[in-house]
Amino acid sequence: MLSVTEAQELSAAEVREANRFLLRSVPLGETLGRTLAEVVVSDIDSPPHDKSIVDGYAVLAEGLSAGTELAILEEVTAGAVPTQQVTAGTAIRIMTGAPLPAGATGVVMVEKTELVGGENRVRIHETPRSGQNIVRRATSLRRGETVLHAGVRLNPARIGLLAEVGRGEVKIASLPTVAVLTTGNEIVPVDTIPGPGQIRNSNGPMLEALVQQLGAQPISLGVARDEPGELAALIRRGLQADFLVLSGGVSAGVLDLVPGVLAELGVRQVFHKVNLKPGKPIWFGVFPKEHNNRTLVFGLPGNPVSSFVCFEVFVRYALGCIRPELVPQSKLALLAVEHYHRGDRPTYWPAICEEDKTDALVTLLPWKGSGDLKTLADANCLAFFPGKERVFQAGEEVSVRLL
Amino acid sequence: MLSVTEAQELSAAEVREANRFLLRSVPLGETLGRTLAEVVVSDIDSPPHDKSIVDGYAVLAEGLSAGTELAILEEVTAGAVPTQQVTAGTAIRIMTGAPLPAGATGVVMVEKTELVGGENRVRIHETPRSGQNIVRRATSLRRGETVLHAGVRLNPARIGLLAEVGRGEVKIASLPTVAVLTTGNEIVPVDTIPGPGQIRNSNGPMLEALVQQLGAQPISLGVARDEPGELAALIRRGLQADFLVLSGGVSAGVLDLVPGVLAELGVRQVFHKVNLKPGKPIWFGVFPKEHNNRTLVFGLPGNPVSSFVCFEVFVRYALGCIRPELVPQSKLALLAVEHYHRGDRPTYWPAICEEDKTDALVTLLPWKGSGDLKTLADANCLAFFPGKERVFQAGEEVSVRLL
Structure with missing residues (x-):
C-alpha cells in the first residue's frame, strides 16, 4: 500500500500539471x-499637487513677519483649484488637502490668524517658515512607481x-473551485430526523467549511444515493469544478460504487488506498478536460473523522502545491501521557496541544474511532504516530498538526 | 483634549448599552x-445503533471457531435495517456502518472469509472475539448530552x-452591521482618472476591508459630496446599520459639515477630537432608535492613514467590547534605530516588526504623514510613542500593535 508521502507526491505531480487556473x-x-x-x-503622483496639511492661509513666506495684514484673494477648498497667484501682501484661504496656489511658499494655520475689517483681510500672528504646513506633490507616490x-x-x-x-x-x-458531494443511502439532510439505520449529512457541511477555511468557495452538490445513475449525474456536475471532493462509497463494499462510476465517466485513477489511519480507502484520480485542463477528484472515506483527516492530509496538500501558505503548521510536542500505538498504520489522533514558554505538551483525547466527530470537535490538533506497533513514552516527542 | 484611553472608555460605555444586537x-x-x-x-445517539466498522459477516461469536461454515441469512447495507436474527450456525452479511443484527456479538472481516457453495454459505477463517469490529450505540454521542x-x-x-x-x-x-461612507468634494470613484485637485476614494475600500477582516459585513454607501442635503440623505441610510463609519468632513474647515449634519439628524455627540497622531479630529456619537436600540457613529478624519489608525484604535476597540477576540495583539519590541519623537501627541507610526527566538525588533518606516498610504501598506505594525517630545534610544522598548 502507498505511504502518505508517496500518495501526496503523486497528487502533487497532477496538480502541477493543472495549475493553469491560478490567476483571476x-x-x-x-x-x-x-x-x-x-x-x-x-x-x-500622490499627493497629486503640493497641498496644505492644515486649514489656514497660503502665503509668500519669505520676508513675512508676525503682525502683518494681508489681502485675502480667494478661498480654496479640497477638490477645488486655485485661480489666483499669491504675492507679497496677499494670501489665499486654503483648506486641508487643497492644492497650494502658485506663488505660495508656506501656510499659516487658521488658529494663528485673525480676520480684520470683514472677510477680506487677515492678520497673521506668527512668522512663517518657508515650506511650513505643505506636503509636496508625489511625496508618498510617484507616477510609474511600483506600489505592490x-x-x-x-x-x-x-x-x-x-x-x-x-x-x-x-x-x-485564486484557489480552484471545489465541488463537494456526499454519498450514501444512509445519509439524510441535516434538517431531518434520522430513521432506523440513518445518519445526518455531517460530512457535507464539514468539508464545505474546510474548503471555505482555505479561502476557496465550495460548490455544494448535496447527497447522492448509492445508485449509479444518480451518482453519475451529480459527479458530472462536480467535474465542471477544478476539484471534486466526494465522501463515502470508496471502500470495497457492495454499495461502494464511486470508483466504478468515476472510471465510467473517464476519470483516470491515480491511487486507491493509502497506509494511514483513519482514511485508508482514500481514492484519487484526474479527469481530463478541453484545453489541456483537468479536474482533480478526491474520493474520501465516509466516516467523518476519516473524511476530515483525508481532506487535511491530501486535499489540503494538493491545494498547498498551488498556494504554499495553505500547508498546515506542524510542530513537535511532548506526549503528556504514555500511549500504546496499536497496529502498523501511521495514525492521526485527535489531541489538545498546550504551550508554555519553553515546551508544547500534547494530550491525546479519548477518541472512539473514525465515526467520533465529537472528539475531533474538542481537539485543536492531530497527533501523528508513525507505523509499527509500540509504546510511545510520556515525554517522548511526537509531531502534531495544528487545526 | 481627551486621551485615547478616555475616549475608548466613553465609547465602550455606549457600546455596552447597545449590545442587544449580539445574537443572530x-x-x-x-x-x-x-x-x-x-x-x-x-x-x-451516535452511532444510532450498534454498528459494524468493517465489511464482513455478523456472527454469534461465542463458541465459533475458525473453519466453521455458516448459512448466510441476508445482506445489510448502510442505510438498511436487518430483518432477521443471527443464531449459532448462521451469519448476516453486513457492510461498514450498517446496523448490527439482533443476536450478533461480533463481525468477521470479509477478507477472513470465503464463500462456499454459491452465495448462501460462508466459511470463516478466524476465531472471532466477542465484540470485535463492533462500535456500540452512543459510543461517541449520547442523546441529551451537551456537544458544544x-x-x-x-x-x-x-x-x-x-x-x-x-x-x-x-x-x-454576530457582529453589528457596519455602514461605510466616504465624504469630500475632492473624492472620485476608483475607476476614474482624477482631475486637478481630485483624489480617488481609497478610504471606502480600505475601511470596508477592515470591517470584513473583523468578520462583519460592510454596507458600502459610496461617496457623499460636501453638500448638506446629499450628506444627510446618505447618513440617514447609514443610521439604519448598527455602526456608521464616515471618513472626512470632521475637522474645523468650512466644508467640514459632518458634525453639523449628524447633530441635525439627532445624533448625540459623545466626543470630538482626541489627543493622538494621526487622527486628532475623530468624532464619535450615538443615534437613539426605537426599542431602546442605537447606532454608534464614528466620524474618522479623511486622510487615509488617519482613517486607518482611528478605525484600529476606536472602531475596533468598540467592536472588541462585544467580541473580545477582536482586540488587537500588542507586544513590546526593541527599537532598531534611535527615533526623535516630535511634538506632544501620542503617535502611531507605521513600522516593521521582526522576531527572532528571543526578541522582537521594530524598524520605523520612512513615513511621510497621514496621506502616505504606501508606507502603511509596507508596514506590519504600528509602533506607539506616548506623548512628550523626546529621543527614543535604539534598543529601547516600545509597544507595537500588529496589523
Whole structure:
C-alpha cells in the first residue's frame, strides 16, 4: 500500500500539471486575504499637487513677519483649484488637502490668524517658515512607481493603496473551485430526523467549511444515493469544478460504487488506498478536460473523522502545491501521557496541544474511532504516530498538526 | 483634549448599552470562524445503533471457531435495517456502518472469509472475539448530552458535529452591521482618472476591508459630496446599520459639515477630537432608535492613514467590547534605530516588526504623514510613542500593535 508521502507526491505531480487556473481578475472588495498575482504600478503622483496639511492661509513666506495684514484673494477648498497667484501682501484661504496656489511658499494655520475689517483681510500672528504646513506633490507616490509586488497578501491598507492608484480590479492567485458531494443511502439532510439505520449529512457541511477555511468557495452538490445513475449525474456536475471532493462509497463494499462510476465517466485513477489511519480507502484520480485542463477528484472515506483527516492530509496538500501558505503548521510536542500505538498504520489522533514558554505538551483525547466527530470537535490538533506497533513514552516527542 | 484611553472608555460605555444586537440565528454554512452563542445538545445517539466498522459477516461469536461454515441469512447495507436474527450456525452479511443484527456479538472481516457453495454459505477463517469490529450505540454521542458550549469558535469539525445533531441553523455572537461612507468634494470613484485637485476614494475600500477582516459585513454607501442635503440623505441610510463609519468632513474647515449634519439628524455627540497622531479630529456619537436600540457613529478624519489608525484604535476597540477576540495583539519590541519623537501627541507610526527566538525588533518606516498610504501598506505594525517630545534610544522598548 502507498505511504502518505508517496500518495501526496503523486497528487502533487497532477496538480502541477493543472495549475493553469491560478490567476483571476476580481473586484477589489473580494481581495481581502488573497495573494496579489501581478505587479501594480501607480498611475498618479500622490499627493497629486503640493497641498496644505492644515486649514489656514497660503502665503509668500519669505520676508513675512508676525503682525502683518494681508489681502485675502480667494478661498480654496479640497477638490477645488486655485485661480489666483499669491504675492507679497496677499494670501489665499486654503483648506486641508487643497492644492497650494502658485506663488505660495508656506501656510499659516487658521488658529494663528485673525480676520480684520470683514472677510477680506487677515492678520497673521506668527512668522512663517518657508515650506511650513505643505506636503509636496508625489511625496508618498510617484507616477510609474511600483506600489505592490506580485506575491504580497492583500490587507486593508494595501486594498486602500490599490484603490488610490485606480485598481478597482486586480489579478489574484485564486484557489480552484471545489465541488463537494456526499454519498450514501444512509445519509439524510441535516434538517431531518434520522430513521432506523440513518445518519445526518455531517460530512457535507464539514468539508464545505474546510474548503471555505482555505479561502476557496465550495460548490455544494448535496447527497447522492448509492445508485449509479444518480451518482453519475451529480459527479458530472462536480467535474465542471477544478476539484471534486466526494465522501463515502470508496471502500470495497457492495454499495461502494464511486470508483466504478468515476472510471465510467473517464476519470483516470491515480491511487486507491493509502497506509494511514483513519482514511485508508482514500481514492484519487484526474479527469481530463478541453484545453489541456483537468479536474482533480478526491474520493474520501465516509466516516467523518476519516473524511476530515483525508481532506487535511491530501486535499489540503494538493491545494498547498498551488498556494504554499495553505500547508498546515506542524510542530513537535511532548506526549503528556504514555500511549500504546496499536497496529502498523501511521495514525492521526485527535489531541489538545498546550504551550508554555519553553515546551508544547500534547494530550491525546479519548477518541472512539473514525465515526467520533465529537472528539475531533474538542481537539485543536492531530497527533501523528508513525507505523509499527509500540509504546510511545510520556515525554517522548511526537509531531502534531495544528487545526 | 481627551486621551485615547478616555475616549475608548466613553465609547465602550455606549457600546455596552447597545449590545442587544449580539445574537443572530444563521445557517450552518455561514458560521465558520464565528462564536457559538448557545448551548447545543445532541438529539441523537451516535452511532444510532450498534454498528459494524468493517465489511464482513455478523456472527454469534461465542463458541465459533475458525473453519466453521455458516448459512448466510441476508445482506445489510448502510442505510438498511436487518430483518432477521443471527443464531449459532448462521451469519448476516453486513457492510461498514450498517446496523448490527439482533443476536450478533461480533463481525468477521470479509477478507477472513470465503464463500462456499454459491452465495448462501460462508466459511470463516478466524476465531472471532466477542465484540470485535463492533462500535456500540452512543459510543461517541449520547442523546441529551451537551456537544458544544456557548462561546466556542466554530471550525469545520464543530460545524460537522452541529450537522450531525441536526442543527442546520445556530445562534452566533454576530457582529453589528457596519455602514461605510466616504465624504469630500475632492473624492472620485476608483475607476476614474482624477482631475486637478481630485483624489480617488481609497478610504471606502480600505475601511470596508477592515470591517470584513473583523468578520462583519460592510454596507458600502459610496461617496457623499460636501453638500448638506446629499450628506444627510446618505447618513440617514447609514443610521439604519448598527455602526456608521464616515471618513472626512470632521475637522474645523468650512466644508467640514459632518458634525453639523449628524447633530441635525439627532445624533448625540459623545466626543470630538482626541489627543493622538494621526487622527486628532475623530468624532464619535450615538443615534437613539426605537426599542431602546442605537447606532454608534464614528466620524474618522479623511486622510487615509488617519482613517486607518482611528478605525484600529476606536472602531475596533468598540467592536472588541462585544467580541473580545477582536482586540488587537500588542507586544513590546526593541527599537532598531534611535527615533526623535516630535511634538506632544501620542503617535502611531507605521513600522516593521521582526522576531527572532528571543526578541522582537521594530524598524520605523520612512513615513511621510497621514496621506502616505504606501508606507502603511509596507508596514506590519504600528509602533506607539506616548506623548512628550523626546529621543527614543535604539534598543529601547516600545509597544507595537500588529496589523
